[in-house]
Amino acid sequence: MATERHYFEDVVPGEELVTPAMTITEAHVGLYQGVTGDSAVDAENVPELLPLAITTGLGWRVPRPPLAVKAFLSFEWEILEPVRVGDTIHSTSRSAMLRRMRDGGLVVKEQQIVDQRGRVVQRGRFTFLVEHRPKHP
Amino acid sequence: MTDQRRFFEDIPVGEEFESPGRTVTETDIVLFAGLSGDYNVLHTDAEFMKQSIFGERIAHGLLGLAIQAGLFTRATIAFATLAFVGLRWKFKGPIKIGDTIRVRAKVLAKKETSKPDRGVITLDRKVLNQRGEVVQEGETDLMVQRRRGD
Numbered sequence: 001m002a003t004e005r006h007y008f009e010d011v012v013p014g015e016e017l018v019t020p021a022m023t024i025t026e027a028h029v030g031l032y033q034g035v036t037g038d039s040a041v042d043a044e045n046v047p048e049l050l051p052l053a054i055t056t057g058l059g060w061r062v063p064r065p066p067l068a069v070k071a072f073l074s075f076e077w078e079i080l081e082p083v084r085v086g087d088t089i090h091s092t093s094r095s096a097m098l099r100r101m102r103d104g105g106l107v108v109k110e111q112q113i114v115d116q117r118g119r120v121v122q123r124g125r126f127t128f129l130v131e132h133r134p135k136h137p
Numbered sequence: 138m139t140d141q142r143r144f145f146e147d148i149p150v151g152e153e154f155e156s157p158g159r160t161v162t163e164t165d166i167v168l169f170a171g172l173s174g175d176y177n178v179l180h181t182d183a184e185f186m187k188q189s190i191f192g193e194r195i196a197h198g199l200l201g202l203a204i205q206a207g208l209f210t211r212a213t214i215a216f217a218t219l220a221f222v223g224l225r226w227k228f229k230g231p232i233k234i235g236d237t238i239r240v241r242a243k244v245l246a247k248k249e250t251s252k253p254d255r256g257v258i259t260l261d262r263k264v265l266n267q268r269g270e271v272v273q274e275g276e277t278d279l280m281v282q283r284r285r286g287d
Contacts, residue, residue, distance in 0.1 A: 028172065035168045036200070037159075037207025041218045041279075048221040049203050056199060057174020069177065072198045074227040074275075079220065124223075 005068040007133035008105030011095050019058035021090035021116075028054065029085060045082040051113050051122060052077065055091035068131040070104050077124035081115075088116040096125065104129045142217040144284040145256040150244050156208035158239040158267070161196050161232055169200040195231040201273050202226060205240045205264045212240065217282040219255055226275035230266075237267040245276060254283050 024046055032050045033039050040047045060066060083089065090113075097108040107130050113122040170176050178185045179195055186194045232238060246259040258281050264273040 022174075031168065031172045032203070035165055035172065036203035037210070038203050039207075039210075041221050047203075047206075049199065049206060053169070053173040053175075053197075053199050053203065056197075057176075060175060060177070066177070069179070072228050074225075076223075076225045078223045082220075 004065040005131075006065045007068050008098070008100070008107065008130040009133045010065075011067070011098060011105075011107055011130065013095055013098055016092060016094045017059070017062050019055065019091050020061050021088050022054055022058060023088045024051065024054065024083060024085055026085055042082065045084055046087075048079050048122075051083050051089050055089065055111070055113055058091060059093070067107075067128070069128050070131050071129040073106075073127045073129055075124055075126040077122065079122050081119055081121040083113075083115065083121050089113050089121070093126075101129075104131055106130075140217070142215045143213070144217045145247065145258065145281045146284050148216065148244055148247070148258055148281070150247055152244045154209070154212040154240075154242045156212035156240045156242075158237045159204060159208055160235065160237045161200075161204065163194075163234045165200065165204070166194065166196050166234065169197055169203075173197065173199070175199075191231050191233070193233055195233055196236075198228045198273070201228075201232045201238065201264060204238065205262065205273065208238070208240045209242060209262070212242065216258070216279060218279050219282055220280040222257065222278045222280050224275055224277045226273065228273055230270060230272040232264075232266065232272050236272075238264050238272065240264050250280075255280055256283060257281070 029046050038047050093109045093111040096110045099106040107128045109126045112120045115121050166180055180197050183194055242260045242262045245261045248257040258279045260277050263271050266272050
């Protein structure tokens with residue numbers, strides 16, 4: 001039996017999701033730098049793309065079936081504030097726009113990364129192609 | 138010792154960069170799944186992915202983006218970057234295990250800011266695989282220090 005999944009037809013426009021949070025540690029920074037070869041512009045901060053990578057994983061921990069993503073198409077992203085080791089981040093997202101297409105549906109999500117002080121440290125918009133619910137499950 | 142970094146004034150519009158290549162391995166994908174917590178079947182379930190349009194596991198889009206960022210630092214002398222402020226990015230095709238990617242970048246625009254000691258440099262970046270196919274592309278904005286603040 002296949003795992004239950006959240007299809008295009010299941011996405012509710014305007015629905016807001018809040019992920020659990022995670023504390024960013026030296027270990028995250030070391031692993032990230034080792035795998036990618038990328039580092040922070042300013043060594044005081046964590047690499048700018050690391051919080052984004054961690055929040056993609058946090059998104060999977062929201063208690064509901066995973067979104068049946070066919071492809072992650074594009075995103076626009078702003079880095080507003082530095083994140084430091086020891087900061088605890090989570091993300092909030094809202095399905096902003098839905099468009100039905102033949103081979104799936106486009107879902108645009110507005111997402112923010114928020115730190116333990118409630119500051120929005122990064123934000124932007126993601127566009128996903130999501131599978132249609134199969135007609136004969 | 139003199140500062141070898143390249144400042145806002147030293148980076149002309151139109152300048153191009155090309156990085157060395159890097160082969161993306163299964164290990165990279167497994168480590169990135171562990172780091173990010175993104176265990177989506179696209180990246181972790183070889184059997185499921187045999188049935189998909191890709192035929193096999195593919196790298197996380199953000200892994201490609203992050204590797205590209207690392208490769209770019211090997212393509213030029215460091216810029217006097219103050220901050221990475223934003224990007225607009227498209228994922229055009231899959232990066233599969235064993236693919237070798239490199240980044241080709243070009244200075245698209247330079248913009249003054251309200252602060253006289255810095256400016257924003259926009260780079261157009263293309264991530265190419267071993268067949269020369271563009272797998273990711275986009276623009277990144279870097280806040281770069283000026284040589285003089287006057």
